Amino acid sequence: MKHLLRNIRVKPKNLVLPVTVILLFSLAGCKNDRSGPLPSADNNGSAGDKSAPVPATAVLRPNSSSRHVATFDAMSSQSGNSAKNGSSGAKAVSKIKYNAGEDPDFAKQCGWPVKCPAPLPGSILPQKRIVAFYGNPLSKRMGALGEYPKDEMLRRLKVEVGRWQAADPSTPVQPALHLIAVVAQGEAGTAGKYRMIIPDAIVTQVYGWAKEANALLFIDIQTGHDDIRTVLPRFEWLLKNQDVHLGIDPEFNLIKSGAKPGKKIGTYDAADINYVSGYLKDLVKKYNLPPKVLVVHRFTKNGVTNARNIIVRPEVQIVLNMDGWGAPWLKRDSYKSYVVAEPVQFTGFKLFFHNDTKKGDRLLTPKEVLRLNPKPIYIQYQ
Template identity: 30%
Template sequence: MGYKMTKKKSVLIVVLLVLLVLVISFTGCTKLQASPQEEQPPNQQENTDTADEATEEEGTEEKENQEEVDENENTGEKTPVESSNNVIGSKVYISIDKLNVRAEGNGQSKVIGSLVKGKEVQVIEEVTREEATWYKIEFNNSEYNNEGWIFSQHTVSDINDLFSSPKLFDNKEMNDYFTSPTLFDDNTVVAYYGHPNSKIMGIVGRHPKEELISLVQKTSEKYDAINGDKSVIPAIYLVYGTVQPKGEIGIMNFDLVMSYIEEAYNNGVLIYLDHQMGKNAPTDALKELLPFLKYPNVHLALDPEWRTDKPMKEVGHLTGGEINEVQKIMSEYMISNGIQGKRQFVFHQFVDKMIHDIEAVSSNYDPVLPVHNTSGWGSPEGKIATHTRNSKATNIPYKGFKLWYFYSNEPGVHFDNPLMTPEEVLNLDPKPGLIIYQ
């Protein structure tokens, strides 16, 4: 009995020793697996090089520059990066909401402007230092020889990388529809106008985009029922660049623009992007819009009324030569980038002085289709008189016509009284190919 107890104790001790060894081994393995994570340094703050907010106090720029340098110097061990010439001469796209443009290729240099997300720029030089790579780009600033520098980290080489569904626009059937060479011969366009963030600027701002598309489709159906052999295509007309005091321009957020382009594409709806120019040259305003032509349902517009540094105090204008130059740039961009289909270029007029030398405007910048749109609010008689006057410019045969919905009786809110019916609009001479409701 005593022997058996001793033997049992011995066995028990051995078992306990084995268990102890296993526990120690397991603990050691666990600790070894965890140690690389424990030794990893904390995440570094990303160098954004973004533009200052307008509300920041004077002197913030110097503080921002110093903070940016500090970030560059605290990114850990500096490893030289070889510069590649592949990017020189190519186009890149800004990938953050606002990116500073600097006088030189470093974070201490003076900020000479900024670029918004989606902006297309051409790289003319690349400088890679230990802490960062900078691109020298073409930038509209005469003081610095129309050049500037941007931090390359906040650019992409393909604009499709800026949104979540890059294959969305790969629908062949939809693309063939939007880029048909006879699209505007076979169809009348009915568009809803405005800015998503403004109810006063037009109907676009009074409804969510899904509801807006449903509404414009219903209006298009009314026209389609009385449009003879032609069909009707619905469209959304967005004011992409909105004039501000002193002719400054507020640019619509890139992601907001793309959300409308995508939703419209999925529903067979066209998109027009309009730039009011302000104090900017027409060609510079157009270049803000050109990258969006890569989407098959997008068309462009400029509004001469707001081409001024005194908005609401004077009516701006375009010249025939400027309209031709814009068409030329648009045509060359489409051809060089392999953009398919005809694309409309719309400009508005409600008084003669808005277009100087209109007889000089050419309609021969294929594949661009210029659209001479009758704008202005008021009575049917006044609007018809304006359209009749615009019709004398037979060198621009494709005409448009704008109508204004009632929204409010508040001062400064305009509308047509009464609103012309679809039958009355289609009976205009010449019959408009583009009909816009604001």
């Protein structure tokens, strides 16, 4: 589904003057709906009218291979309850009515919990749940990370971390800042790549904020018309740190279509994701690091193609993050269709402070999100 997007537009020559950069960002920041509204059934989506029955979702099972050596069920909810029949005393399974994305039997049919490598020492998932603020400090319109002054932003993050800890006391919560370090652009720019790489000084500044809050840092890459194989290696200087992780955004990978960012939704194939996880694996080995977390955003069926071919490696923990905005029922439907139905390893869920509520809907609470099956282990606020 097409949606409008106004990204940061800064001419490269302005990058030499930090003050000018900041002014331009404040004037031309993108809308909060960077991930776009979730598509309806009429637009190849997972959900239609709330009163209409939800169509059956194809069950796609992950490949079984020798790389899958252990099974973990840390995120799955318990399935079903039994009750005694009052007249005969015979046991009967009670029929529980679930919202989309909550049914443990559907999750099991799709292949959850997935078989994946046993966590290596220092792994974050599934021992902890990550709660992140997303955005860019040079724009107030790209998410919570840049919407507020640093101290207020960190205070708000601490509040959300506390809410998630209260909702699930058994799983420690790890705060994080998720910085858009490469921003898709509506214009080609001098490089002709429809993307802007944020100055290293800004990235370093946000990394300092993360350290101040005992938080992880994620850098997020929107490639535009560039190749992830070209962009990713320039961030080795940052990713070699054990508390820095990665996010990639298929929505803004538009090399194949040639469309401008914001005019069409992009895609990543399993081969692209396998390149990224292979690169991270090599960094882990080169610098003797604990496993990296790789977040892959998704809110459409074609956002990730050939998902069953994604390779799960011990050195990289992959999260498929449902990052579309909309009403609660629509977000659940999309989680079911685009994350649960195509198992990879771990799951994530994005909540939009503004776009999820701008049509009068309320923001899902931590307890409501935790009813999803499997339970998301990565939570992102924009």
